[in-house]
Amino acid sequence: MPMNDTLQMISLVDLSIAFIPVVIALAFLYLWSLNVKQASYALSRMLIQLLFIGYALSYIFYSDNVWLITSILLAMVSISCWIALRTLPEYRLVLFKQGFIAILCGGGFTLLVISQGALSLKPWYQAQVIIPLAGMIFATAMNSISLSAERIFSELDNKTPYPIARKQALNAATIPVINSLFAVGLVSLPGMMTGQILSGISPLIAVRYQIIVMCMIFASAILSAVIFLLLSEKTIKKIIKKKHSTQV
Template identity: 30%
Template sequence: MNGTVLGWPEVATSVLLVAVAVAVAAWQRLGLNRDIVLAAVRAFVQLIAVGAVLVVIFEHGGVPGALGWVALMVVIAGQVAGRRGRGVPAARLVATVSVGVGSGLALVTLLALDVFPSRPSVIVPIGGMIVANSMQAVGLVLLRLVEHVGESRRSIEARLLLGMPAVDAFAPHRRSAARAALLPAIDATKVVGLISLPGAMTGMILAEVDPLTAIRYQIVVMYMILGAAALAAAVAVPLAQRRLFDDAQRLCV
């Protein structure tokens, strides 16, 4: 980029890639032309709107405004992750609490230990990465738990009939759901830098920051994502399990 700032003409040029995607979908008769165009338009509108809001937050909102924006992200993420758990009573509430606790603990830890400065321009993007990955972990937990109930209802109920408490009867499925939730973060951490350069590092390199400095930031980001996902999953599993069983320790879904 030679130190230049990406302008709107360059953004307009990138629309050619959307046209390529539409052409490929039409050529292969995938029936996705409308979806591709709609996705591109939505991304443009949403990012412009978010950019305008962030300008206001960075200039006038301060740290409280940035934390408020992160809280809004948590609420939205809880709704998205909760959809994966259709079948779990109050799935969206479970997802929102889990994402909030996991993201909050990770973000507060980083700020309290002064790993990142407490500035709006730092809190918002870092908080966004934490929330997004916590959302993915919680969504996978809920999805796997629902699948386990559907596939293994008889074996779970058999353990309950033998006198096992719900926690023990459901333990194998609980562990399986937690494992599934953490695998994407673990795999991404294993291959970071080998398959692709992650977003934070790429952005800094494009801004012509020294690569070794960018790497240090990316290491912190990867560990942060891994920790946030683990915390969110650890909260989601017991919360969801309580919703799956009634007071008499019977499956209620």
Template identity: 40%
Template sequence: MTIDPIPLSRLAYALIPAAAVIALMWRFEVGAGKAAYAFVRMFVQLIAIGYALVFIFGSNSPLLVLAILLAMAAASSWIALNTIKDGKRALIGASFISILGGGGLTLAIITQLVLRLDPWFEPNLMIPLAGMVFSSSMTAVSIAAERLGAELSNGVAIAPARRAAVQAA
């Protein structure tokens, strides 16, 4: 299946919702300038990511794909701990092992046993699937970390706090 490029004239329609929001923000004087700046920044970031993905998807390097997967797992591990106020650095290793272990195993099962990617690292499938799997793992770790922290701060012993965290995730 081939997908035809979208002409810029049609792509411009996607700007309508953002322009409407910025116009409303300007009308009600609630920071339209900041919103417009954020929109331009987002647009530039998306263009940069698009070019990076074209390069990555065109590559035939399993090492590049593995490096990207490790970077995705590392970023997910750090973001998952945003609900933790103190001790984030002490938990990053456990978060990384959890996300890479659970998410990596799930990703391996999906890509190798279910989909049987050929080559096994097919970038245009592996990386989007990894994004979905690691984001799900990140959510589970985030919920568990938040619940564990809340239970421990309420004076609950470690074993029941751990059970509550696992049940929450």
């Protein structure tokens, strides 16, 4: 059977059908006396946020403005860094610079190699390509830094020597991305690959793009975590030393 050239347009009526299982799921939460208000609020936010970003991206994708795209990428780095350090609220400002540089360098280097090397993107600031790629890369770097930061403080609080604590922190940061490498193609079909297949692209082509995506996710996760742990070593040691001295 030949593959479809275009993906079917989803009407508002079709979109509303997707909420039928959602309503049933909410009903079970209500019947079992769980937090249906929180779930409803989360769903409402999801709907509003996605509709907003849909309109925003429609404007951004047609802007063809290098300064706008650059500003958006830097904003993405800043926001991802701030979110990454949310598990350490008291040290957010202290470690923000190291986190920002780690995501910018680790994620930015990966984005540069993928966009200019593997994809040969011309010009480099094509928003419809560079922003989705940057989103995947920076989100991965964000999660990696969050896991490594939380783990290294936990290890150092238990008086683990710093080299061992750093090793354990990096190991913790790699677990999700390595699990995804094991699972891809066997347990899950990632979103990008699924979207391409649904849009009518050959699975053989979609697989190539997904390999690129998995490579950039793996690299950005580890590089960003390594850079963060190296840059923040002195700061983290000072924080732990001060923390332990006040506990004595």
